Amino acid sequence: MPESHYDVAIVGAGFSGPILAANIAEKGVHPSTGDQLKIALIEAGPYLKGTPRPGYGSATRRQRFSNLGGADPAFHWEDGSARLVGGSSLHWQASAFLPFPIDYIHWQKETGVDWTEENFREAVAETRREFSVHAYPEEVNTRGNRLFYAVAKQMGYEPYRQEGARRNCIYCGFCAGAQMCKYDSRSSTLVSYIPKAEKYGVDILANTLVERVLIASKGERGVATGLACSSEGSSYELTADHIILSCGTRKTALLLMRSGYGPADWRGNPIYVENPNIGKHIDGHPRGPGISALFDEPVGHGEVGAIRGYYMVHDERADGEGRLLFRADLGGNMYPQQAALNTFAPEFGREHKQFMQENGILKVGSLNPRLSKASGRWFLDPDGRQVYGGDHSLTIRRTKEALQIAHEVLVKMGARKITPIDIPVRVTSGTGGSHLVGSCRAGTDPKTSVVNPYFESHDVDNLFLCDGSVIPRVTTGNTGTPQAAVTVFAAARIVERHFTR
Ligand SMILES: Cc1cc2nc3c(=O)[nH]c(=O)nc-3n(C[C@H](O)[C@H](O)[C@H](O)COP(=O)(O)OP(=O)(O)OC[C@H]3O[C@@H](n4cnc5c(N)ncnc54)[C@H](O)[C@@H]3O)c2cc1C
Ligand code: SF4
Incomplete structure (x- = not known):
C-alpha cells in the first residue's frame, strides 16, 4: 500500500524516471532534517521483477519477452509507446549516440540553457558506464558494413563505428523493431537504475495511472501539492512536497494540460495556470524515405547478427542546420517475414523459394538517411493532436x-x-517523426519555455519536469542516451538545489 505523503513523487518509470529516483535517493537528503528522502516512483504499467543479470535474464522476463512484439497491448499505450517499469528503455534498439558537440550548441542557442559539453562531462561519463555504451565489436561487423566504410572514406566522409548499449550481448540481432531482449543484455533502466532505486528505499508503485497533478492556485502562479491516481479500479490521492514528471515528450505535456496548466486555447478542460509553450516547439527526426540495395555477393554473413555498422554525417552549413546522418545497415539479420516480403524478394513462386533457399537476403542492405536538424516543428493542437x-x-x-x-x-x-x-518527397501536417523532444522545453526566458535550466517549472512551485519534453532541440542521433545524460545532469542539479543540507 502506498504511503499517503512523499517528499518526492516521480511520475513515469521509463528512461528518465528511474534515473531520477535512484540518483536523488542515493545522493539527496531531506534539507531540514538530513533524513533519507521518502520517494515514490509511479508507473502506469506493470513491474516485471527479476534479478538483474545481463546476459542471462530472469525467468519471468525471459518468458514474457521472448517473441514479444512492439504491439503487445499488455505493455504498450495505444500510440505504441512502452507502458511498463523500464518504459522505452526495454524496447529501444540500444543504438547509442551521445550528444554531438553541435547538439550542445543548438540547445544553448535555442533557449539559453547552460547545458554545455563541459557541464555535461560527468553526466555523459555516468551514462556510458551505467548503460555500458561501447562500439560494436569487430567480429559482428559485416562485409557490407566494411565495404561502406571503405567507400565513404574514399569519398571524403568520416564514417564512425556505431556504438551500442549492451552487456554480455551475443549479438543474435533479434532485438530490432521494438522487440525486447530475453537475456536482459540490452541496457535498460530495469536492470540498472531500478535495482539501485530500490536499494535506496524508493517505493515503486506500478499499475498506477496518474490522472492529474493537483495544482492549487497561488495568485497568478500555481503550487503542485499532490497527484490524483487510479490503480486496479480504485482512485486515490497522494500528497508530495516535490513532484517530477517523466512521462515522455507527449504524455508529460498532455498530463500538464489535463491538470489545468497549459496554453489558454486547450479545449480539454479549464486552464488555471497558463503557459503557451506547453505542447509546442516539438523537434524531432521527420520520417523520410530509406534506400535499399541488392548486391551480387552476400553483404551479411548470417551467423552472428549485425546491428548497424557505421554511420556518417553530412553537413552543408557550419551551424549544423539541415544536418544529415546516414546509418549503414548492410547485411543485418531479418525476421523471416521481413525476408520473405523484402523489396528485392521475387514474386512468390519458384524464384521466391530459390531466393529464400539460397539465403538471398544476405545480399540485401540499406543505407538510412535521417534529417536531424529539420526546419519544421510539431505541436499539439487544442485537442491534443500532433x-x-x-x-x-x-x-x-x-x-x-x-x-x-x-x-x-x-x-x-x-x-x-x-x-x-526519384520519388516525390512530400511533407504535410500529418508527417510523423521519431525521437520527438521539446514539448515543455527548458530555457532561461519564461515567455518561450516551460522549465528553467534547473528543471523547475517557471509557473508552478514544487513542480519539476525531466524527460524528452525538456530537451530544446533534437540531437543528431537517437535520443535515448542523450536523454539519459540530461536526466543524470537534472538529478544532480535537483539534489544540489533542493535536497542538500
Ligand atoms: C521502438 C523504439 C526504438 C528506439 N530505439 C532507440 C535507440 O536505438 N537508441 C536511442 O537512443 N533511442 C531509441 N529510442 C528512443 C528512446 O527509447 C526514447 O528517447 C526514450 O525511451 C524516451 O524516454 P522517456 O523517459 O521520455 O519516456 P518513456 O521511456 O516512454 O517513459 C515514460 C514512462 O511513463 C509512463 N507514463 C506515462 N504517462 C503516465 C501516467 N499518466 N501515469 C503513470 N505513468 C505514466 C509510461 O508508461 C512509460 O513507462 C527508441 C524508441 C522507440 C519507441
Ligand atoms: S542482440 Fe539484442 S536480443 Fe540478442 S542478446 Fe543482444 S541485446 Fe539481446
Missing part, C-alpha cells in the same frame, strides 16, 4: 539530397539494384 508545421523547404531539399548521396555511395559499393530515388 501536427507538423512550419517552413519545410529545408526538410524537403535536404531529404532529396540525402537520397542522392545514399544512392551515390551504394553505386560505388557495387550494388546491382537500388530502390528508386
